[in-house]
Amino acid sequence: MKPGNIIEVNGLKKAYKTSKRDPGLINAIKALFKRQYMEKEALKGITFSVKKGEILGLIGPNGAGKSTTIKALSGVLFPTSGTVEVLGYTPWEEREDYVQHIGVVFGQKPQLVWDLPAMDSFEMHKEVYNIPPREYATRLKRMIRLLSLEEVVKKPVRDLSLGERMKCKLVASLLHNPDLVFLDEPSIGLDVIAKNIMRDFIIETNKHNRTTFIITTHDMQEIERLCKRVIIINHGGIVYDGPLHGIKQQFQSFKVVDVKMETERNTFSKKGCTVLEKRPYELRIQIDTKKTTIKEVINLLIKRYDVADINVSDPPIEEIIELVFRQ
Ligand SMILES: Nc1ncnc2c1ncn2[C@@H]1O[C@H](COP(=O)(O)OP(=O)(O)O)[C@@H](O)[C@H]1O
Ligand SMILES: [Mg+2]
Numbered sequence: 001m002k003p004g005n006i007i008e009v010n011g012l013k014k015a016y017k018t019s020k021r022d023p024g025l026i027n028a029i030k031a032l033f034k035r036q037y038m039e040k041e042a043l044k045g046i047t048f049s050v051k052k053g054e055i056l057g058l059i060g061p062n063g064a065g066k067s068t069t070i071k072a073l074s075g076v077l078f079p080t081s082g083t084v085e086v087l088g089y090t091p092w093e094e095r096e097d098y099v100q101h102i103g104v105v106f107g108q109k110p111q112l113v114w115d116l117p118a119m120d121s122f123e124m125h126k127e128v129y130n131i132p133p134r135e136y137a138t139r140l141k142r143m144i145r146l147l148s149l150e151e152v153v154k155k156p157v158r159d160l161s162l163g164e165r166m167k168c169k170l171v172a173s174l175l176h177n178p179d180l181v182f183l184d185e186p187s188i189g190l191d192v193i194a195k196n197i198m199r200d201f202i203i204e205t206n207k208h209n210r211t212t213f214i215i216t217t218h219d220m221q222e223i224e225r226l227c228k229r230v231i232i233i234n235h236g237g238i239v240y241d242g243p244l245h246g247i248k249q250q251f252q253s254f255k256v257v258d259v260k261m262e263t264e265r266n267t268f269s270k271k272g273c274t275v276l277e278k279r280p281y282e283l284r285i286q287i288d289t290k291k292t293t294i295k296e297v298i299n300l301l302i303k304r305y306d307v308a309d310i311n312v313s314d315p316p317i318e319e320i321i322e323l324v325f326r327q
Pocket of ligand 1: 016017040060064065066068069
């Protein structure tokens, strides 16, 4: 492993085998005798590395392969081929030792005992991970204070809000002070306040302990606040790996034009242009400057429409990423 790296992934592939069946009773019966299998290539050979202390954002549309990546890296899934080395371990081979050094939060999975207070789950954690009592107490106290969980941890988990539950899961994942934490959609369904508190906490933990984080999320604001580096994954392959601002540069050929009109018009068509939004007196048009120029588009708009206002801007990062996905 290169010095400074804590993760090296090379040509990681995962094909899921699923049984395929056409709908209907007859087909269900047929399937009892002869199963048909289908392979779904969720990861098509991805390669990347991560340095200690990074907060890496893993983004991509639904079904891109983000969770599959997290599962392979955290050791709960056997890949089809390729190599993964994390902290000197091959995750799925040495799982028992390996999990001592990592933390995992799956946003959509229950990970705490439902009927018990989170505090009891933390205690169990302490036993399972053999955390020395004093370290446990100090860490827990600090995290409870940072996340304002003083009362929350005493209530049964089932009575907690989504945000409170997520904060407790985050605490549980960090109690043994892992070097590396995987967060798979940690902010799904949370309100803005809870999201902000979690973000600040992640940043603080990253600074305080040099904990490395790998986060998958749909929330681009979260990415912008947390991650210097992002990996964009689409259809099981990496389509971008680099700094967040680099995405804008790489896909800078796109501009957005907002036009306000005095009369009601809601169509526009031109080579290299896509209408993103339309309202009776407003159009939002995306221009691919490789195919046409801003000047041409503006001239055309002024000639044909009763233009009141025009504004040209860089598309917001969400829109750029949408474009990357569509390509
Ligand atoms: N256990 C599984 N069995 C079969 N197919 C799966 C399984 N888990 C995921 N997939 C498929 O693999 C692809 C990638 O899934 P996933 O890694 O969960 O994507 P993401 O987390 O980016 O939404 C999807 O097409 C999904 O349907
Ligand atoms: Mg997922």
